[in-house]
Amino acid sequence: MLIEEKSNPLNQSVQYLKSIGPKRAESFRKIGIETIHDLLFYFPSRHLDRTTTLSAAKAYGYLMNGYDGELTIIGKVEDIEKRNFNRKEILKIQFRDATGYFECVWFQGAKYFSNIFNVGDIFAVSGKTSISKYGNLQFTHPDFDRITEDESVSFLNTGKIIPFYRIPKELKVTNLGDLSIRRILKYAVDNYVELLTENLPQSLIETNKLPSIVDAVKNFHFPESKENLTLASKRFKFEEAFYLEVLVALRKQNYKRKLEGYTFGIKTNLVSNFLKTLPFNLTKTQLRALSEIKRDLMQPSPMNRLLQGDVGSGKTIVALIAMLIAVDNGYQSALMVPTEILADQHAKNISKMMKKLYEVHKDREIKVALLIGGQKKSVREQKLESIELQEADIIIGTHALFEEKVNFKKLGLVVVDEQHRFGVAQRARLLAKGKTPHVLVMSATPIPRTLSMTIYGDLDNSIIDEMPKNRIPIKTFLRGDGKLSDIYKFISDKKKDGYQSFIVYPLVEESEKLELKAAETYFKILTEDFLPDLNIGLIHGRMSWQEKEEVMYLFLEKKFDVLVSTTVIEVGIDIPDANIILINDAHRFGLSQLHQLRGRVGRGKKQAYCILVTKDEYALANHKLNLETDYLSPVQLDKYKSAVRLQTMVKYLDGFKVAEIDLKLRGPGDIFGTRQSGFPELKHVDIIHDTEIIINAKKAAFSIIENDPHLEHKSNQIIKNNLLQHYRNNLKYASIA
Ligand code: ADP
Ligand code: MG
Numbered sequence: 255m256l257i258e259e260k261s262n263p264l265n266q267s268v269q270y271l272k273s274i275g276p277k278r279a280e281s282f283r284k285i286g287i288e289t290i291h292d293l294l295f296y297f298p299s300r301h302l303d304r305t306t307t308l309s310a311a312k313a314y315g316y317l318m319n320g321y322d323g324e325l326t327i328i329g330k331v332e333d334i335e336k337r338n339f340n341r342k343e344i345l346k347i348q349f350r351d352a353t354g355y356f357e358c359v360w361f362q363g364a365k366y367f368s369n370i371f372n373v374g375d376i377f378a379v380s381g382k383t384s385i386s387k388y389g390n391l392q393f394t395h396p397d398f399d400r401i402t403e404d405e406s407v408s409f410l411n412t413g414k415i416i417p418f419y420r421i422p423k424e425l426k427v428t429n430l431g432d433l434s435i436r437r438i439l440k441y442a443v444d445n446y447v448e449l450l451t452e453n454l455p456q457s458l459i460e461t462n463k464l465p466s467i468v469d470a471v472k473n474f475h476f477p478e479s480k481e482n483l484t485l486a487s488k489r490f491k492f493e494e495a496f497y498l499e500v501l502v503a504l505r506k507q508n509y510k511r512k513l514e515g516y517t518f519g520i521k522t523n524l525v526s527n528f529l530k531t532l533p534f535n536l537t538k539t540q541l542r543a544l545s546e547i548k549r550d551l552m553q554p555s556p557m558n559r560l561l562q563g564d565v566g567s568g569k570t571i572v573a574l575i576a577m578l579i580a581v582d583n584g585y586q587s588a589l590m591v592p593t594e595i596l597a598d599q600h601a602k603n604i605s606k607m608m609k610k611l612y613e614v615h616k617d618r619e620i621k622v623a624l625l626i627g628g629q630k631k632s633v634r635e636q637k638l639e640s641i642e643l644q645e646a647d648i649i650i651g652t653h654a655l656f657e658e659k660v661n662f663k664k665l666g667l668v669v670v671d672e673q674h675r676f677g678v679a680q681r682a683r684l685l686a687k688g689k690t691p692h693v694l695v696m697s698a699t700p701i702p703r704t705l706s707m708t709i710y711g712d713l714d715n716s717i718i719d720e721m722p723k724n725r726i727p728i729k730t731f732l733r734g735d736g737k738l739s740d741i742y743k744f745i746s747d748k749k750k751d752g753y754q755s756f757i758v759y760p761l762v763e764e765s766e767k768l769e770l771k772a773a774e775t776y777f778k779i780l781t782e783d784f785l786p787d788l789n790i791g792l793i794h795g796r797m798s799w800q801e802k803e804e805v806m807y808l809f810l811e812k813k814f815d816v817l818v819s820t821t822v823i824e825v826g827i828d829i830p831d832a833n834i835i836l837i838n839d840a841h842r843f844g845l846s847q848l849h850q851l852r853g854r855v856g857r858g859k860k861q862a863y864c865i866l867v868t869k870d871e872y873a874l875a876n877h878k879l880n881l882e883t884d885y886l887s888p889v890q891l892d893k894y895k896s897a898v899r900l901q902t903m904v905k906y907l908d909g910f911k912v913a914e915i916d917l918k919l920r921g922p923g924d925i926f927g928t929r930q931s932g933f934p935e936l937k938h939v940d941i942i943h944d945t946e947i948i949i950n951a952k953k954a955a956f957s958i959i960e961n962d963p964h965l966e967h968k969s970n971q972i973i974k975n976n977l978l979q980h981y982r983n984n985l986k987y988a989s990i991a
Pocket of ligand 1: 534535536537540563564565566567568569570571698722723724828857
């Protein structure tokens with residue numbers, strides 16, 4: 255049955271519902287809910303499983319009989335007690351119900367939680383319980399919901415799973431509480447849910463054993479059982495992942511079908527000669543990535559590939575070989591990196607390698623050109639000319655490479671290093687230059703598999719997941735400020751064994767003047783007071799790239815034992831004998847930034863050390879935080895975020911593991927960078943935990959788009975309509991029809 259847009263009751267204003275007048279309708283509108291349809295999709299933020307609600311006495315009995323699942327007890331706050339233990343505040347709250355007592359304890363966030371509970375309030379407390387050493391029934395860091403006296407009665411009588419809705423301040427001002435919003439939704443669901451039309455093809459619903467949209471909405475609000483709630487949630491996760499993957503598949507299709515690229519082959523022995531000049535053998539995964547890249551280069555459609563690998567895993571060499579293949583075919587290659595100093599370093603290293611190559615490959619000298627801002631006008635013009643005349647084969651630079659004035663004669667391959675800094679728009683502009691060159695993006699921030707499948711799903715994916723054999727794992731330590739003098743002594747002692755050190759300070763000051771002053775102050779203190787016997791260099795963000803380059807060069811040449819720096823050494827820099835990195839105020843850095851910084855050391859043959867110094871007392875505390883962060887509430891998480899970051903660094907060296915925890919801490923929304931990726935925000939699906947659902951959704955989406963790229967088949971109209979209705983904004987890079 256087709257209902258006209260306007261006459262469809264679901265499109266009526268929420269004002270038509272019982273107990274919503276103009277005032278409440280207006281506040282709903284403020285949070286984006288205008289129609290009854292919108293309201294039906296205002297899902298509970300959580301549910302309380304009343305099916306396992308017990309009295310205190312019963313719960314005690316359960317526990318004695320070995321039950322160790324979660325349970326809920328409803329009780330009244332009887333007593334609030336704060337105590338100090340080992341310099342930490344502990345909060346203990348006594349509750350009472352009709353049958354007995356129970357207590358809740360918090361070892362963290364005592365102050366925060368003590369403000370939530372008042373004597374006489376009633377709460378439904380949920381979680382795992384244990385028997386304390388005094389024999390009391392005890393919850394540790396439980397979930398809880400404040401409820402009214404009325405509710406506590408209805409709770410005990412209904413025996414159901416109770417939805418809890420977020421009530422933002424816009425709604426609160428119209429006196430909406432847990433109870434009234436639940437009533438409104440119950441009314442809406444009872445009277446309107448059947449009118450919803452399905453937005454997934456029937457075949458997908460069947461093969462994936464999903465409930466219909468009507469059943470799913472019903473059960474997401476007022477589940478008949480836990481299983482039904484899980485199924486409803488699964489359906490919305492699947493639906494969300496499916497439409498995301500449809501967009502990804504369309505984007506990929508768009509790229510492959512529409513654009514024409516160059517078909518390369520192996521023309522001479524240039525590449526094999528190059529391999530002979532390397533002082534090492536490529537690792538197995540480097541070889542695998544290389545063969546995947548080669549296969550792409552030899553096909554007529556342009557390559558669009560993501561090369562992932564932890565810092566130091568050897569991505570550059572793989573990219574360089576790809577660049578040489580393009581050169582071997584008579585084309586130019588461009589390497590785009592995020593900073594000038596990195597561009598400069600790459601240019602130096604690659605030129606050196608090309609000189610070595612020329613010694614064994616006399617037919618042809620491969621020319622490297624560096625193009626970055628701040629070059630003298632005459633130099634710049636000469637470079638531009640060499641690019642235009644194809645005197646330069648490999649061109650290295652920052653995004654300055656893709657300015658109007660740069661005209662590549664025959665650009666065959668673009669390599670983008672550290673791609674997380676480049677948005678889709680930038681990528682699009684890069685592709686707009688002439689015909690479509692092959693594109694290889696490299697990322698040193700490993701992306702969890704499900705994430706790379708989704709937001710980078712339009713790129714083919716190669717992973718280097720092993721380190722060159724000669725590496726010794728870096729040792730990471732976490733220390734308080736008080737240990738700094740010991741650390742300086744360590745740095746001085748190690749100097750005698752040929753060690754060089756980085757000493758990194760966070761950027762505290764926003765203004766240029768203050769930054770300069772801070773950097774110079776650190777430098778002065780270190781040279782005069784703490785490390786008087788060592789040669790110390792200074793590098794900071796206010797230097798020109800030429801000045802930075804000069805300092806880096808002197809450091810590489812061992813003219814300095816220590817390099818004091820702000821974050822400019824973050825990416826790419828390669829100094830083999832720098833094997834100690836001391837990071838001050840490490841709690842101020844992000845996790846991936848810390849991991850990148852650590853990646854600056856451990857590239858040589860010696861044991862490397864990463865020393866994190868912090869004032870964060872939680873990070874330094876003896877007890878270890880649960881790095882999976884499962885039991886931390888959002889409030890706690892906020893408070894312990896930097897502690898979790900620092901302890902993660904100590905515990906894990908593997909960039910993929912670090913990235914996974916980083917993702918959890920930041921929340922997928924953040925990393926997803928909706929605007930950057932051009933994909934919709936995810937509300938239901940959890941990038942980390944819902945791997946299987948995402949994989950199934952992806953398979954389904956890709957196979958549908960492969961068979962019906964313009965969504966013309968009758969059975970796919972439901973998908974097309976839904977895309978046009980709900981995902982119009984996301985179709986920019988993925989046109990249909
Ligand atoms: P990243 O992946 O961080 O860009 P690089 O490409 O800079 O890593 O490589 C780090 C260092 O390891 C470089 O000095 C490089 O020459 C060296 N390297 C690369 N591949 C190998 C290998 N297979 N065996 C030994 N050393 C290697
Ligand atoms: Mg690199």
